Structure formats: structure tokens, C-alpha cells
Amino acid sequence: MYDVIIIGGGPAGAAAGVYSARKKLKTLFISEGFGGQSLVSDDIENWVGIKKMTGLELAKMLEEHVRAYENVEIKMPEKAVSVKEISDGLSVQAGWEVGTDKNNVYQTKALIVVSGGRRRRLNVSGEDKFEGKGVSYCSTCDAPLFKDKIVAVIGGGNAGAEAAIDLLPYAPKIYLINRGSELTADPLIVEEIKKSPKIVIINNAETQEIIGDKFVSGLKYLDKQGSGQKELALDGVFVEIGSVPNSEFVKALVETNRAGEIIVDHKTGATSRPGIFAAGDVTDEIYKQNNISAGDGVTAALSAYNYLLNIKKQSPAFAEATAGKPAYENKNSN
Amino acid sequence: MTNKVVIYTTPECVYCKMTKEFFKENKVVYEEKDVSIDDKAREEMVAKSGQLGVPVVDIDGKIIVGFDKEKLTELLKLN
Numbered sequence: 001m002y003d004v005i006i007i008g009g010g011p012a013g014a015a016a017g018v019y020s021a022r023k024k025l026k027t028l029f030i031s032e033g034f035g036g037q038s039l040v041s042d043d044i045e046n047w048v049g050i051k052k053m054t055g056l057e058l059a060k061m062l063e064e065h066v067r068a069y070e071n072v073e074i075k076m077p078e079k080a081v082s083v084k085e086i087s088d089g090l091s092v093q094a095g096w097e098v099g100t101d102k103n104n105v106y107q108t109k110a111l112i113v114v115s116g117g118r119r120r121r122l123n124v125s126g127e128d129k130f131e132g133k134g135v136s137y138c139s140t141c142d143a144p145l146f147k148d149k150i151v152a153v154i155g156g157g158n159a160g161a162e163a164a165i166d167l168l169p170y171a172p173k174i175y176l177i178n179r180g181s182e183l184t185a186d187p188l189i190v191e192e193i194k195k196s197p198k199i200v201i202i203n204n205a206e207t208q209e210i211i212g213d214k215f216v217s218g219l220k221y222l223d224k225q226g227s228g229q230k231e232l233a234l235d236g237v238f239v240e241i242g243s244v245p246n247s248e249f250v251k252a253l254v255e256t257n258r259a260g261e262i263i264v265d266h267k268t269g270a271t272s273r274p275g276i277f278a279a280g281d282v283t284d285e286i287y288k289q290n291n292i293s294a295g296d297g298v299t300a301a302l303s304a305y306n307y308l309l310n311i312k313k314q315s316p317a318f319a320e321a322t323a324g325k326p327a328y329e330n331k332n333s334n
Numbered sequence: 335m336t337n338k339v340v341i342y343t344t345p346e347c348v349y350c351k352m353t354k355e356f357f358k359e360n361k362v363v364y365e366e367k368d369v370s371i372d373d374k375a376r377e378e379m380v381a382k383s384g385q386l387g388v389p390v391v392d393i394d395g396k397i398i399v400g401f402d403k404e405k406l407t408e409l410l411k412l413n
Binding site: 039040042055056136138 | 344345346347348349350351352369370373376380384385386387388399403404
């Protein structure tokens with residue numbers, strides 16, 4: 001049985017891993033990979049201490065740091081799909097059993113959920129069918145494939161606007177499809193968008209269907225201002241409508257908000273369930289930022305450590321072994 | 335036995351970089367085709383994979399879309 005299982009390999013997970021390791025906890029690290037959602041970023045300029053790097057460089061730094069500790073066992077690529085409470089009726093404190101996509105089961109005393117977020121999907125007909133066949137979620141990766149092709153970007157925020165700009169050197173015409181009445185991206189980017197004759201902004205538009213045969217050939221949207229359903233002939237659709245938290249596998253155990261984010265005590269990273277801690281983008285943290293996720297990951301790991309000390313103190317075996325000895329040392333020295 | 339390995343990439347695609355690094359770590363000799371500048375390679379890639387996405391890896395005619403470490407290991411018999 002592990003002391004702590006960390007689920008997720010972004011900045012929150014790596015930070016939790018490093019701190020768990022330094023507290024000499026028997027740690028299992030389960031992740032699909034390192035780096036989190038920034039992995040695909042080609043330019044990170046706000047990781048404190050490093051002026052500029054790529055997402056891949058961040059991922060490598062995080063991985064190397066976690067791998068520097070022998071008491072962290074890493075299962076990767078592996079994805080946690082379920083968490084169950086272990087109740088043998090005998091233990092002082094229940095533990096948790098984590099099931100994965102590789103059909104493995106791991107047991108732990110404490111759990112740190114740092115599974116981050118994933119790209120929000122449109123959930124319209126044709127989206128699944130044409131993923132990789134015209135529907136893309138990575139403009140920096142796939143923009144060059146749409147040379148001389150007409151494309152749409154769905155989403156009027158920063159991500160949508162930036163995707164449209166990524167596509168400018170390649171696509172002759174870019175529809176920027178926005179659900180609201182105006183773009184919500186930063187004014188500087190909006191200015192750049194409005195200057196380009198190639199970009200056509202369509203406001204108040206609700207995407208309804210992606211159509212095609214082998215590849216995408218068009219998109220249907222509802223004009224919310226009353227002119228009904230319209231159709232655009234195009235070859236590519238870039239979906240940039242934000243993210244959703246990867247909290248499904250623990251939702252039955254911990255409280256989440258309407259967005260599906262795990263509600264945590266921001267002083268400790270504790271969830272509604274003793275023994276389960278969470279940090280980073282999977283939580284109701286307001287600012288989804290790499291630096292903040294790393295800090296939250298530290299908080300969660302230190303809280304998990306203190307939780308483990310407390311359950312150890314409560315166990316009858318510990319009381320017997322330490323009878324007459326000074327209280328358990330709990331120096332938070334690093 | 336040496337495999338004929340071709341990878342279709344774009345410059346900013348992180349999974350392309352990860353795949354190439356995986357090749358280097360495992361001393362796999364490969365040919366890279368940058369589809370952002372090579373129109374013929376782009377058409378070839380789409381025809382082979384039926385996909386508009388990178389990376390695409392062709393190992394002796396077998397196609398892998400994306401960075402799939404396990405499948406690459408299997409097809410290249412790296413274990």
C-alpha cells in the first residue's frame with residue numbers, strides 16, 4: 001500500500017511528487033504524461049525563473065525533477081479511471097483504491113488529484129467522426145495542413161483568436177465563429193484580428209453540425225439573432241472553446257461545483273473527503289496558471305503528509321510503540 | 335533488420351518532437367518530411383493516413399497517427 005498516490009503529471013502533480021518524495025512518503029505517480037495542458041504550447045513566457053521556454057521543455061524539467069527521487073514510482077502512460085474507498089471494517093482510517101485504464105489496481109492511504117483539465121468539445125454531430133479529418137484541437141500543430149483551405153475557428157476568446165492568427169499564414173479565409181455578441185479576447189489580439197481581411201468574424205453563432213464525407217466539407221450554425229440555420233463550405237474546423245476539469249473518476253467521492261471542478265479548501269488543498277486532496281486546474285482555483293498549480297500541488301502534498309502523520313498518531317499500534325516517548329516530530333523543514 | 339521509417343511533421347507540433355526524440359533515444363534511423371513546406375509530402379501523408387493531423391509515422395508501410403510510444407515500440411521491435 002502506498003502512502004500517497006498522485007494522479008496527474010502537470011505542474012501540480014510534479015510539485016506534489018517532489019514534496020511527497022522529500023517527505024519520504026512511499027509515492028505512486030500515475031499520469032498519461034508530464035507537462036499537463038501546456039505541453040503543446042510553443043511559447044511559455046510566464047514560468048517564474050525562466051524567461052522563455054516551450055511546453056516540451058517544461059514537461060522535461062518537471063519529469064526530471066520527479067524522477068530524481070527513488071521513493072516515487074512512476075506509472076506512465078497510465079490513466080486513472082476509478083477511485084473506490086477501501087473499507088475492510090478494521091482499519092482506523094479508510095484508504096483508497098485507484099483503478100486504471102491498464103486494468104491495474106493500486107491502494108493508497110492518501111490521494112492527491114491533480115488531473116488537470118482537457119479541451120472542451122463542441123458536442124455536435126460530426127465532431128467525433130471528423131476529428132483528425134478536418135476537426136482539430138491544436139492550431140499550432142495542424143495549421144500548416146490547411147494551406148489554401150478555408151477554415152473556421154470556433155471560440156471568441158483568446159484561444160480562438162490566437163488560433164485564427166496561427167492560421168493566417170496558411171488559410172486564405174478564416175471564419176471566427178463566436179457564440180456571443182462580441183469577441184472576448186484581449187483588445188490587442190482583437191485589434192490584430194479585425195485588421196486582417198482574411199478573417200471573417202461571425203458573432204451570435206451557435207455551431208450545430210460539422211458535415212463532410214471522408215473529410216470535413218462544411219459547418220452548420222444557428223444565427224441566434226433570428227435568421228435561422230446557415231451553412232458554410234469549408235475544409236477545417238478548429239475548436240477553441242475552453243477546457244473542462246478531469247474530475248469524473250472521483251466525482252462520486254468528493255464535492256464538485258457546477259463546472260465539475262473539485263471544491264477544495266484553498267488553505268490546505270483538502271477536498272470534502274478526508275484523505276483526498278486536490279490541486280491545480282481540476283479544482284475550483286480561480287486562476288488556471290502553471291505557477292499557481294505548482295504551488296497548490298505543494299500545499300496538497302504537505303497536507304497529505306500531515307494527514308498521514310495524524311492517522312498514524314491515531315492508530316493503536318503507533319500509540320503502543322511511542323508510549324512514553326516524546327510527541328511525533330513534525331518539523332516542516334525541507 | 336532495419337525498418338524504413340518516415341515521419342511527417344510540422345515545425346510547432348510537440349508530439350512530432352516527442353516522436354523524433356523517441357527515435358533518437360532508440361537509435362532509429364528515420365526520414366522527416368515537413369508538410370508545412372512540402373506540398374507533395376502533405377498529399378502523400380493524407381493519402382496514406384486518411385488524416386489531417388500530425389505526426390504521421392510510416393514504418394514499412396504501417397501507419398501510426400500521433401505519438402504512440404507503445405505502438406512504435408511494437409512495430410520497431412524495440413523491446
